[in-house]
Structure formats: structure tokens, C-alpha cells
Amino acid sequence: MTIPHAALEAAAIWPDVMGVIDNDKRLTFAELAQAMKQAAGAFVAAGLQPGERVAIWASNSLEWIVACLGLQAAGGVLVPLNTRFRGAEVDYILRRSNTVMAVAATEFLDTRYAEVIEGLAIPHMRRVIHIGADDPKGWDAFLAEATPASIAEGEARTAALTGDTVCDIMFTSGTTGDPKGVLATHAQVVETARLWAKATTLTAGDRFMVLWPFFHCSGYKAAWVVCLTVGAGIVPEATLDVPSLVDKVEREQVTFLPGPPTLFTTLLNAKEFDPKRVASIRVAVTGAASVAPSMITAMNEVLGIPTVLTGYGLTECNGTATMSKAGDPPETIVNSCGSAIDGIELKIIDADGNPLPPGEAGEVMIRGMNVMLGYLDDPKATEEAIDPDGWLHSGDIGILDEAGYLRITDRKKDIFIVGGFNCYPAEIEKMLLAHPAILQVAVTGIPDERMGEVGRAFVVLKPGTELDEKTLIAWSREHMANFKVPRSVIFSDELPTNATGKVQKFKLPA
Known part of the structure; x- marks a missing residue:
């Protein structure tokens, strides 16, 4: 099964x-399959060859x-391509991947994406197709270039695709x-999508509002591709505008609404x-940022959403584990x-690679058909990421309980050591979220002459x-071990996040 075959099915x-x-x-779905065939014919007419790379830089x-x-x-x-990227980031990826064509928005988020790519002078870039432009470079004009012969060739190429064919190159965040x-x-991608649908109960007749960006595994592989496999309607949403979103939901x-915690807190605080107005929603998926149990309860009892889910995955395992x-x-x-999820194995290992029993923290390892082929033109990094037995090093620190539930305590790189004690920022963040005034928090380690490192908390307060600072530190001393207590606090109106809602700690002040 391939992604185009899922559309045909x-x-x-x-x-x-x-x-x-x-x-x-x-x-x-019948019209979507026809649109796919027309677009394939247009790409063939434009000279695209099997295996060549095409970038998409646009909103959902x-x-x-x-x-x-x-x-x-x-x-x-x-x-x-990430819609938050700037020219230098796009230039790196297009050159690194030898991309030959790009489909790009005329404008989104005050950026003229198509013009940016055209201004980069990528040597192997043969064509930039504009989305949203009523001009000779526009999407409709591009589709009109398809001929009966090129459409037939596109159908022949689709028939020749196999499950082992590479379908995408997704670049990691680079943090x-x-x-x-x-x-x-x-x-x-297709098999992981089917398993994701099974795990989340998404099925034919559902309508899935996709707030997650299409450039990310969540919006692409765990959203619209999943919908193709089960016959659920895809409702793309380009930006998070709560009043507009509620109108569209109604x-x-x-019926299916994954979204960042800020969406649901906004609804709850309105x-x-x-x-x-949101009574049709039967499933919500959240968890890009730490949340309090009270929010999940309120989503059930106040918003009337029966099922709230959370999950974990990496780009390297097609977004889902x-x-x-x-x-x-x-x-x-x-x-x-x-x-x-079904067909996926997890284990926790120590620094020497030995498996750890339930309840002990170590690196999360993942094995299954969802694990990537490897990194583009980087056999050394691939060998470091995937061991000879097929286990993927996630780079995350976590704990498995007796029931097989995984708790991520942090990225390996985020651990800081206070006087010899390992501190996991995610664990401290969850503790701080129990404070009734805190809406969002990020914790990092900063150098300290006496202790080596100490914690610093970046806090967003509830409206x-x-x-x-003094009050929060005193409260923290009552609720967590002393070495975990942040020694300084910086209050802010918001924390820097990427397009999927994860806090970008490298952008926090040192």
C-alpha cells in the first residue's frame, strides 16, 4: 500500500x-482521486522524474x-517545509535534499514563500509553482498543463509504486x-496511519479538523493520511483562530479535534x-505541552468531549509510537x-545499553515497522540512531510502568545536574503546573558556581x-526535593514555541 493507493482505495x-x-x-473521495491524477499528470508534464524531490511550503x-x-x-x-522557516533555513533544506521543484504559497504569515524560494537561486531548482496566485505560475495554470498522455504516464507510475518506495524526506527540527x-x-506511513486510526478510534464518518501543520508528521502522517485509510473527512485549518474554529466545528x-492546550484553555476560560457549539466533538488529542489533570477533567465535564488522548512519537518513527x-x-x-500502539515495541535502557525494569528512568528505545530507513546521505548518524537489532535511539529519557505506559521525563540533552543529582526539566515542569496561578512553564539548567548547575523557571501566569519569584520558590520548596527547586524565575506573557506547540528552550534567555 502507498499513499496514492490509499487515496484510490x-x-x-x-x-x-x-x-x-x-x-x-x-x-x-472520488473527486480527490481525480484531482490527484490531474496533479500527477501536471508534474509529469513539468518534467518530474521518479525519485526526484518536490518541496511544499504552504499552509494547511x-x-x-x-x-x-x-x-x-x-x-x-x-x-x-516549515511555514515558520526563513530563507536561510529553506535554503539549507532545498540544497541538502537536491529538491528540483517547489509548490509554495504566494503569501502566508506575512511571508511571500514562492518569492523567497525564487530569490534563493537554488542551482537544481527547475520550477516554483505558486499557490494562491492567479497568474501563469499559479496552481490552476499548473494543473492545466496536464495532457491525456501525461495523465496516463502518471497513472502508470502510480501503478509501479511499491510500499518500499521512499515517499518523503522530513527534516528534523534542528534544535x-x-x-x-x-x-x-x-x-x-500507511501502516502507521492505520495503526494510529485504530488506537484513536478514528473511523469512517468522522470529520477530522487538522490544526496540526501539514509540514509536520502530526498534520500529515497522523492526520490527513490517516483519514484516507479509514474514510474520515479532512477539515484543514491554516491558523488557530478560536472564534473561527468554533464556527467551523459547529x-x-x-468530531475529531486534536489541538494544543492553549485552544482548550481558551474555550474553558471564555x-x-x-x-x-462543540457538542459534535467526540475525541480530542492534546499533549504538545504539559497540562494539569484539571484541564482534562474540564474538557470532559465542561466542554463535553468524551475522550481525550495523548501520544508520543518522533519524526524518526513516522510520528507515532x-x-x-x-x-x-x-x-x-x-x-x-x-x-x-500495535506492532511497536518499547524498552528503556541505561547508559551502557542494558534494559531497565519498569519504574526506572533511561533512554526510550523504539522498534517496529514505523522506524525510519535512515538519515539522508548520513550513514554515520543513521548507525548511531538505529542499533543492529533495529532499535531506534529516541534521545528521550523515560520510564515504563508495569502496564507498559510510557512517561517521558526529558530529552537526554536537557538533563541538568544539581550538586550531583540528575534533574529532569519535564518532571519539574509538571510539579510547577500544580500551582494554581501557573498556565505554562519551561525549566532549564543554568551554570552555578557552587552547585555546578541550578534550575531556572520561565513562567506564564493564568489570566x-x-x-x-520569592513566593513561587518558597512554594516549590514545599512541593519538591530541594535540588529540583528553581533558583530563579522569569515571568513572561508567552513562551517561544514551534508550530506544533513545543517550547523551543534554545530561544529562552540564558
Whole structure:
């Protein structure tokens, strides 16, 4: 099974079901398959050869999905670009991946993406196709270039695709160095998508609002590709605008709504909000940032969302490794990432590579069909990431309990040592979130002459609350071991986050 074949299968099984609902742009699954064939024909007519790379740099939209399906159906390899990137970051990825074509938005987030790429003078870039531009370079004009012969060639290439064909190169965030290109196959993506759907109960008839960005595994592999495999409608959302989102949820009867904690806290704190407007939602997925159990309870009881889930994954394992279960109590949802999905193995190892028993912290290791082929043109990094037995080094520190539920305590690189004691920022952050005035928090280690390192907390307060550094440190001393207590606190209106809601600690003041 490949991603284009999943689209064709959806068209055969659910031809008249609405497959994509992008405001006034709507396609049934049958129409989506036809749009894919047209786009594949256009890529063939434009000279794309099997195995060549095509970048997409745009917001969540119907065009993004059709462009991806079309280039993959024509045998191309997707290179998605983060919409928060700037020119230098895009230049690095396009050159590193030898990308030959790009589909780019005319403008989004005050950036003219297509113009940026055209201004980079990438030597192997043959064409930039504009999305949102009514001009000769525009998307509709590009599609019109397809001919009966090129469409037939595209269909032949689709038929020749196998599960072992590379479908995308997704670059890691680069928070610990230069971004690395992660290679994945069609079979890995489709099979992981099916397992994700099973774990989350997504099924035919659901309507999935995709706030997660398409350039990320979450919005691409754990969202719209998943919908193709089960016949769920895809509702793309380009930006998080809560009033607009609520209108769309109510209008389109959205049933499945993953989103950042800030979305749900906004709804819960809105004084005049009527929860009946989101009564169609049966499943929410959250967990990009630490949250308190009280928020999960409020999502159930106040917003009326029966099932709230959280999971864990990496780009290197196609975005998915674990998922919580419907009916898990709030404490389980906020204090764990769930258990391994079907077909995936987890283990925890110590610094010497020895397996650790339940309850002991060590590096999280992942094995299964979801583990990447490797890093693009980097056999050394691939060998360091995947051991000879197929276990992927996640770089995360975690604990497995007796029931197989995983709790991530931190990234290996984020550990700081206070007077000989290992401190895991994520653990301290969860403790600080128990304070009634704290909405969001990030903890880092900073140098200290006496202790080697000590903790510093960056805090965002809940609206209408007050808290000062001295009071919070005193409270912390009552609620956690002394070596875990932050020695300094910086208050802020917001924390720097990436497009998926994760705090970018490297952007916090030193």
C-alpha cells in the first residue's frame, strides 16, 4: 500500500463521502482521486522524474493535499517545509535534499514563500509553482498543463509504486544541530496511519479538523493520511483562530479535534462560550505541552468531549509510537504518553545499553515497522540512531510502568545536574503546573558556581492571577526535593514555541 493507493482505495470504498472540506473548496473521495491524477499528470508534464524531490511550503489547505498526492503519484518524493522557516533555513533544506521543484504559497504569515524560494537561486531548482496566485505560475495554470498522455504516464507510475518506495524526506527540527533528513517509505506511513486510526478510534464518518501543520508528521502522517485509510473527512485549518474554529466545528460537525492546550484553555476560560457549539466533538488529542489533570477533567465535564488522548512519537518513527486509551483517567493522560500502539515495541535502557525494569528512568528505545530507513546521505548518524537489532535511539529519557505506559521525563540533552543529582526539566515542569496561578512553564539548567548547575523557571501566569519569584520558590520548596527547586524565575506573557506547540528552550534567555 502507498499513499496514492490509499487515496484510490478511499475513492473506491467511499466515493460520495466528503473527503476534504476546506471552507468553500470541497471534494468527495472520488473527486480527490481525480484531482490527484490531474496533479500527477501536471508534474509529469513539468518534467518530474521518479525519485526526484518536490518541496511544499504552504499552509494547511486542499491544494497542499492534492499537490502531495500528485507528486507522490508521479513517483516524486515530498520535502515539506516549515511555514515558520526563513530563507536561510529553506535554503539549507532545498540544497541538502537536491529538491528540483517547489509548490509554495504566494503569501502566508506575512511571508511571500514562492518569492523567497525564487530569490534563493537554488542551482537544481527547475520550477516554483505558486499557490494562491492567479497568474501563469499559479496552481490552476499548473494543473492545466496536464495532457491525456501525461495523465496516463502518471497513472502508470502510480501503478509501479511499491510500499518500499521512499515517499518523503522530513527534516528534523534542528534544535540540537543542523536538521537531518529522515527517509520514510510509503508502507511505513500507511501502516502507521492505520495503526494510529485504530488506537484513536478514528473511523469512517468522522470529520477530522487538522490544526496540526501539514509540514509536520502530526498534520500529515497522523492526520490527513490517516483519514484516507479509514474514510474520515479532512477539515484543514491554516491558523488557530478560536472564534473561527468554533464556527467551523459547529457548521461542519467536526468530531475529531486534536489541538494544543492553549485552544482548550481558551474555550474553558471564555465566559460567554456555549459548550453546545462543540457538542459534535467526540475525541480530542492534546499533549504538545504539559497540562494539569484539571484541564482534562474540564474538557470532559465542561466542554463535553468524551475522550481525550495523548501520544508520543518522533519524526524518526513516522510520528507515532504510543497512544493513551479511551477511558484513561486524567492523571494517566497528563502523566504518561500512553502505551505502544500495535506492532511497536518499547524498552528503556541505561547508559551502557542494558534494559531497565519498569519504574526506572533511561533512554526510550523504539522498534517496529514505523522506524525510519535512515538519515539522508548520513550513514554515520543513521548507525548511531538505529542499533543492529533495529532499535531506534529516541534521545528521550523515560520510564515504563508495569502496564507498559510510557512517561517521558526529558530529552537526554536537557538533563541538568544539581550538586550531583540528575534533574529532569519535564518532571519539574509538571510539579510547577500544580500551582494554581501557573498556565505554562519551561525549566532549564543554568551554570552555578557552587552547585555546578541550578534550575531556572520561565513562567506564564493564568489570566487574572499574580505571583512573584520569592513566593513561587518558597512554594516549590514545599512541593519538591530541594535540588529540583528553581533558583530563579522569569515571568513572561508567552513562551517561544514551534508550530506544533513545543517550547523551543534554545530561544529562552540564558
